[in-house]
Amino acid sequence: MTLPLVSILIPVFNREQIIAQTLDSALSQTYIDFEIVVVDNFSNDGTWGILQEYAEKHDRVRVFRNAENIGPVRNWLACVSKARGIFSKILWSDDLIHADFLWKVMPYMADSDVGFVYSATKIFTGNNKNSGNTVFSSLRSGCYASALFQEGALLNGDFPVSPGCAVFRTADLQKNLLLHVPNSVDSDFSMHAIGNDLLIFLLTAKNYKKFAVVAEPLSYFRSHTGSITISSASGKIPLHYDLAKGFFLEQSGADEKLLMKVSAMFRFHMLRYDARKFGIVKLADFFPSQREVHVSLSLVIKIAFRMYIQKLRGLFLKKLSRAS
Numbered sequence: 001m002t003l004p005l006v007s008i009l010i011p012v013f014n015r016e017q018i019i020a021q022t023l024d025s026a027l028s029q030t031y032i033d034f035e036i037v038v039v040d041n042f043s044n045d046g047t048w049g050i051l052q053e054y055a056e057k058h059d060r061v062r063v064f065r066n067a068e069n070i071g072p073v074r075n076w077l078a079c080v081s082k083a084r085g086i087f088s089k090i091l092w093s094d095d096l097i098h099a100d101f102l103w104k105v106m107p108y109m110a111d112s113d114v115g116f117v118y119s120a121t122k123i124f125t126g127n128n129k130n131s132g133n134t135v136f137s138s139l140r141s142g143c144y145a146s147a148l149f150q151e152g153a154l155l156n157g158d159f160p161v162s163p164g165c166a167v168f169r170t171a172d173l174q175k176n177l178l179l180h181v182p183n184s185v186d187s188d189f190s191m192h193a194i195g196n197d198l199l200i201f202l203l204t205a206k207n208y209k210k211f212a213v214v215a216e217p218l219s220y221f222r223s224h225t226g227s228i229t230i231s232s233a234s235g236k237i238p239l240h241y242d243l244a245k246g247f248f249l250e251q252s253g254a255d256e257k258l259l260m261k262v263s264a265m266f267r268f269h270m271l272r273y274d275a276r277k278f279g280i281v282k283l284a285d286f287f288p289s290q291r292e293v294h295v296s297l298s299l300v301i302k303i304a305f306r307m308y309i310q311k312l313r314g315l316f317l318k319k320l321s322r323a324s
Contacts, residue, residue: 003033004109005172006102007085010038010159011075012093016046016301018222021127022093023054023061025220031102037082040065041075072193073179080173088170090163096129098218105167108212114143116201118166119218129220136160141215146205150252152284153201154245154262156307161198161241165219168204176203182288183243185279194237195244235273239280242266263293264303271300 008026012019026036036058040048042065064082066075080088087109091097101119108117114236120137122129138158153159160166163173177200181189189196205211246266249259266286269275284290 003106004087005085006031006034006106006167007083007088008034008036009076009079009083009088009090010091010093011041011072012034012038012043012047012051013041013069013072013075013094014043014045014047016043016050019047019050019093020054021197022091023051025096025099026091027058027060028099029097029102030100031106034060034102034267035084036061036062039075039078039082041072042066042069043124071191073177073190073196076193076196076290077177077179077306080170080177083170083173085170087167089167090173092162092164092221093306094222095164096220096222097194098220101218102167104117104216104218105212105214108143108214109167109169110209111143111212113209114212114217115146115172115210116166116168117212117214119214121160121165121221122217123221123223125223129222132223134217136165136213137215139213139215139275140214143210143212146208146211149205149211150202151258151261153198154249154258155265155303160201161199162221163197166201166220168200172204172207173200176200178203181244181247183286184288184290187240187244187278188245189240189244192236192240194240198241199244199248202245202252205253212324219232235269235275237277239275239278241271242269242286243280247288250287250289250291259293260295260299263302264295264299265285265307267295267300268304268307 010022030231038051040051043241048065055061055063105117105119108114118136121135122132123135124132136158149159178196179190181195181199245262249262264281267283270280
């Protein structure tokens with residue numbers, strides 16, 4: 001059986017301490033037909049030298065270096081543009097994947113109705129990838145209707161925002177990885193790179209009937225001070241993901257019921273965080289067209305309670321995984 005070529009895409013900047021571990025996890029794949037494409041965003045440490053050494057030793061590894069730092073999202077796009085595979089898997093330079101990742105997820109992509117497949121994921125610190133809690137594991141392995149992912153992701157359910165745990169068709173990455181996300185507060189998504197990742201999932205799901213899940217943790221996300229989720233100011237991450245969601249809701253023509261639920265979450269986040277610090281002063285600011293949406297206080301309370309229960313469930317599962 002001929003297996004389709006998969007491109008493992010690694011955008012990198014200043015990761016000399018951990019990039020070898022990331023490359024080794026990619027090279028360890030039991031899946032036969034894959035390549036590794038690395039684009040160095042003009043690192044000023046020893047990263048480029050390490051990449052050159054790997055390229056000399058491994059035919060699968062192709063490395064490139066930008067003449068200057070072009071920002072995170074442009075570098076992601078540079079990686080995608082060099083992919084030769086029909087399918088692509090983004091692997092962030094600080095993350096890892098199981099040796100069987102491609103072998104176990106790729107069979108689902110044989111179904112042309114499946115837009116993407118993701119695996120459950122371990123969030124780890126230090127060098128022990130099996131430590132920490134497991135996320136994206138609330139569904140059993142299998143295929144599901146894309147509408148389930150769209151609503152779950154929009155409402156902060158147990159669904160990934162980072163493509164680091166997923167495989168897509170390369171053509172969909174080329175189309176759905178947006179450099180600029182239209183928004184009403186002039187936020188530069190090409191530089192802060194918060195929300196562009198989730199939109200890959202949402203825009204792809206919109207064009208396919210199904211998505212797939214492998215409930216086994218085959219991806220490992222490293223939590224450290226240099227990661228976006230740790231280094232961003234309080235409130236910046238959820239509010240910018242909300243701006244990306246507002247763009248998606250408008251351009252996808254979401255039904256009124258879902259629009260109201262997500263807008264209630266936006267309102268809750270305005271109350272919880274200092275939204276004015278990011279130019280968000282009213283609910284309409286979450287939508288590129290400044291669309292007026294009116295949500296009741298009771299719905300805001302309902303959504304806030306639902307998110308609180310989700311958080312408690314996550315904490316419970318975290319303690320359970322540590323106990324086991």
